[in-house]
Each structure stands twice: as structure tokens, then as C-alpha cells.
Amino acid sequence: MSSECAGDRENQWTKIITPERAWFDIDLGALWRYRYLVRLFVLRDLVATYKQTILGPAWFFISPLITAVVFTFVFGTIAAIPTDGMPPFLFYLCGTVCWGQFSRCLVTTSSVFVDNSHIFGKVSFPRLAIPVATVISSGAKFLVQLVILLGFMIYFRSKGSPVAPNWWAPAVLFLGLQAGIIGMAAGILIASVTTKYRDLMFFVQFGVQLWMYATPVVYPLSQVPERYGWFFLLNPMVAVVESFRLALLGTGGVGPLQMGMSVAFTILLLLAGLGSFNKTENTFMDRI
Amino acid sequence: MTTVLRVEHVSKMYRLGEIGYGALREDLTGWWARVRGKEDPNASIHESCRGANGCDSTTIMALNDVSLELGQGEVTGIIGGNGAGKSTLLKLISGLTAPTRGRIFLRGRVGSLLEVGIGFHPELTGRENVFLNGAILGMTKAEVRRKFDEIVAFSGVERFIDTPVKRYSSGMYVRLGFSVAAHLEPEIMLIDEVLAVGDAEFQKKCREKIRRLSRMGHSVIFVSHNMESIREICRRGVVLNRGKIVWSGRAEEATRVHLELHSAGPGAWNAESFFGPLTSAVTYSTIEINGTRAQGDSIISPESSIRISCYGTCSTGLESYRTSVGIFRDGVRIFTLHDLKRPEPLPEGNFMSEVTIPPLLLRPGRYSIGLGGRDHSDGQWLWGSDLIGFEIDKRWTDQYGRDSTGLVNLQQEGRRVLLSG
Structure with a gap:
């Protein structure tokens, strides 16, 4: 793409910058051309986070393990919430691994403009590269945690627990992807809004926590009274977490209506996120 | 083209x-x-x-109906004072923000050298950061791979390439960052020399880089405050003022237009340019440089001495007064000259105060003149800054060479003694 080919195509411009950008004028081709950059961002996320820490990448699975232990104690031992007959630790670990993928993606991408304003202000590249890289690097952590989870499943099964992984098990990869996409979609939607209302950023951590209690992470859906079912129908993460457990442990699960709603909401949320992100990335430098 | x-x-x-x-x-x-x-x-x-x-709801037009074209292999300088819209223009062209009106058409990749080491992560090693920075700037993996050795050699930090950059000195950090950017070869390169202020080495490298790109048929937009480098590097110049293009054409003329715009011409300074308690007693009306009334920026050869004559009027006699002339460069006062060695009484009426700057003292560049005076009996004073400017032309001689860069040029006095044993 240099001197020779430019000469004979007098009126062929490679890029036209216009004042307004349509909501869904998203240049996925550019994102693909920058796939190497995405890869490096993933690498940066993974390598840089745990450099100079003693335990290093072990943190990838230490935090879900500790969380699961605490949940086991608080919700299992003290509150004695039933876990569909599963060992509480395994039940909570399962929920935490799946939920962690979602919340990491959401929290990290929700501050993408603010965190990267020093880069965004100086170089132009497809901004979506960073949220996408976040989902991928978070997915890598998810995979590591999945391996640990499988280890515990084997252990508990050998101890005689009714752990029943089934033919749905490979679907956990798709569920992980879906959790990541829901997280990213919500994250970039928040990121777009927070370029104007910075205050909402303080709500993110808190909001994710609330969202977790609205999702069957520390309790099974089967314990939820029937009359609140409609509320859980609206939350796309419910189907993800429940199906995740169904695939690995053989308990829980949702009906086809809930699954369909979840997928539909995921797509809607993704479109809303991409649209507003695309609108915002055009001029956010003027506002930040 | x-x-x-x-x-x-x-x-x-x-x-x-x-x-x-x-x-x-x-x-x-x-x-x-x-x-x-x-x-x-x-x-x-x-x-x-x-x-x-x-932050009331008023708006400002950072750029107002700007149109320009850049041909292949062309090097165009953008000149303008602070707030003229230069940076905004670069931001728009590089796609960092969208214009409010109008369109920008691009052919080929746009690269920008607005800052070095963008996206460097302190925890990553030099090597990892070269790849990351290169990719952020738009290089492909193959490109970074191919140029990696060259980039590292150029930066001079080979020994530390596998050390996290947080351990780097700021100099090493900048060199590595610049080295990556210098190996960028986009069809359209945007360079803001403002980042180079204070580092002569860096400025030199920037210029070499621009020349190389231009020879290769790449186009460059170069923003600088430094008229000298604009004239040196650019063929065309565009003068921006308050968001509008006021002139475009040959670089040399563009710099002249810019200087005229920003140095106060005759009539641009008046009694109100002065402040201080003595403004009621003394007024200065005209400044002559080497016998001609200063209009805009006079360009002066370094070999000639500079005689600055200030014509003024005194309305009430002062007991112990002398005129002072300050020579400024980039806002820094280089020195102050007085018309008299010691203050003397100044009677009512017109007067002329004159100071002379010896030849070959000032280095090439643009200077501005401030003028005022003080009555030493009661400490009353008046002063006016940035009244007119002048420019010292670049002309190298044996005693005025590139070797002796600095703010001023002194008569060389030195010797060498060979010591044996």
C-alpha cells in the first residue's frame, strides 16, 4: 500500500473521516487487521498483572478458591442454604468460576476509556481491541480455573458425591464465552456513559455485587420462590450460571424459555454496548 | 502528484x-x-x-472551515501560535476525535509522532514493549519483527532489552520509544515537534527522520514553533491563526507571514502596552533597529551589530532615570541593556535612548524586545513586554558555528597546552 498503487487509483481513499458516525458503523475489518495488537494486549494483561508477585499466576486460581471457601463457610455452614445435594464447596466454586469470568470482564471494560485515555489520546486504532483483549485474557484465566474445578470434581466424585458431568460439559466453553460477552457488553455500555457521568464508575463494583446476589451464584435457582421467577427471567446471567452447573455437576439448569431469553438479552446488550461504544469512541477525547 | x-x-x-x-x-x-x-x-x-x-455553555471554534491538501512525498509545515488549532488539526487527521463539520479523506496509513513510548507498560521488558508499542502505532507483526534489531540498535539500549522498562532511566525510556516511532513508515506521518523542545539530539533525529520519509515518497505534516526548522525541512507551509488558515504556500514565506502576524507591527503597540507608575510621565513611541523603523520582524545577519533606538517623550522632568531594553527569547530574558551607565536626570521633552548589541553575540532565532525604565530616586518604573521582534539569520562562520550552540555566542578565548609526562 505505498507509492505505486496510490498512483493509478486517483480517487480511491482508504479512509474518510466524517463528523457523525452511525450507531453500527463498526469497522470489524480494522479490528481484524489489528488482531496482532489484540494478542499483545492479552499478553500484557496476563503477564503484567502478576509480575513481581510472589505467587504469580497462581493468583489466577487462588482467588476463586478462597472465595469458594468463604462462601462455603458463610452460606453453606452458617446460613445452611441447600446446594441441590452437591458438596457446598464444589457448588460455590462452580458458581464463582463462572461468575468471575463475567464480573472481571464487566469491571475491567467499564473503565476502558478512563484507564486508556493516555493511549487513546495519542494514537488511533480500533478502540474495541482493548475490551476484546480483556474478554480473551479473562477467558484464559477462566480456562485455568476450569482445570482446577475439574480436579476438585474428580476428587469429590471419588469421595462418592453425586457429581454427574454429562454430555453438556463441553458447553461450558460457550457459557464462559457468553458470560464474557455479557460482561463486556455491559462494561462498554457503562464505559460509554461514564465518559460523561464519571460518578457512575463508583457504582460499578457495588452494582456487580448486587447483580451477583440477583444471580444464583450462592444459592441454586431451585430455592427461589416461584413468584420471583419473572425477575430471574430478565437476568441473562441466570441461565449461564445454572447451565454451567448443569453441565458440570448435573444439577440445576433452566428451561428453554429462560435459555432463549438469555441469548436474546445477550445479543441485545451486545448491540447496545457496541453501538454506544462506537458512538462514544468518536469524540470521547473531547470530554475526558 | x-x-x-x-x-x-x-x-x-x-x-x-x-x-x-x-x-x-x-x-x-x-x-x-x-x-x-x-x-x-x-x-x-x-x-x-x-x-x-x-465552563459556561459557550463554545469555541478550535478550527474553522479549514481545507488543505497534501501530495505524496510532500512535507508541509503547520505554523501557528498557541491555540491556533495546530494540535486539533493533527488530532482530527489522526482520527483521535471527529470533526464537527467537514470531511477528511486519507489514502494510506496515518502514523503520528505526538509522544514517544505510548502504551509502554512498566512491568514489561524492553523487548515486549517494542512489540506492543509498534503494534499500537500500527505496525504489523512482520514489520516489527523485521525492524526489531534495527530499532534496538538505534535506541542504544541493547544491554537492557530484557529488563522491565520501569528500571530504565527516563533517557533510555525516551530513546527506546522514539526508536520504535522512528521506524514507523506510514504513508502519512504527523509529527509534532513541540515534544522535542529542549533536546537538540531529539530534534535532529526528528529532522533526519522526516527527510528520510520524504525521500521514500511518504508525506509528512510537521508542526513546530521553530521557524528555522520549518524553513529547513518543509517545502510548503500553512499558517493557522485562531482556527483559520490565513496563508498557505512556500514554507519560507509562510514563516514570514506567521512572524508578521505575531510580532506587533507599527501601531500594534501603543501607550497601553506599557504598565507601571511612570506610564504617566514617560511614553515611548518608536523603536528603530539599525536606523530603520521596526516593522514586523527585521531579519538581521549575525555579523552585524544591532542598534536599538527608542524614541520617547517625557512629560515631567525625572530626577534620576535611565531606559532599559530587555532581549527575550522564548519568554526568557537573555539580558538587559541600559542607555546610560548610571541614571541621570531626564528633562521634560523628547529624547532618544539607544543601546547596541555587539555582532555575533546572539544565536539564530527569533527575539523580542521589551522596553522600559526606572527612576532611581523614588523607584518608580514603567515597562512594556514583547513590543517588537527581530530575527537573527543563520549564517555560519568560523566564530559562529554549529559547534558552539547555546543561547549566546561568545568571543572564543581558550588555548591548548600539551602536557608531556
């Missing part, structure tokens, strides 16, 4: 009211105050805002 960049009637408006925290916070504080039954504090927020950064 093929056009690689066309900027078509581009305007950029900034709405000053929309920056930062914006409405939500005000809405909430206002709401909270009402809840507590107190006075809405928003009024005062608005007031303080207006004072500090003018």
Missing part, C-alpha cells in the same frame, strides 16, 4: 460546558441540598467554574 490527504471545510467546535463531571454531579448536589433544606450550591459552582475554565 497524487493527493494523499484532503481536508475539506473542516471545523471543530468544543463545547466548554460539557467537560469533566458534567451535569450529574450538579444535579445530585442540588438535589441533596434541597433535601436538607439548604441553599442550592449550584449557583456558586457555576460561578467558580466560569472563572476557572469558562
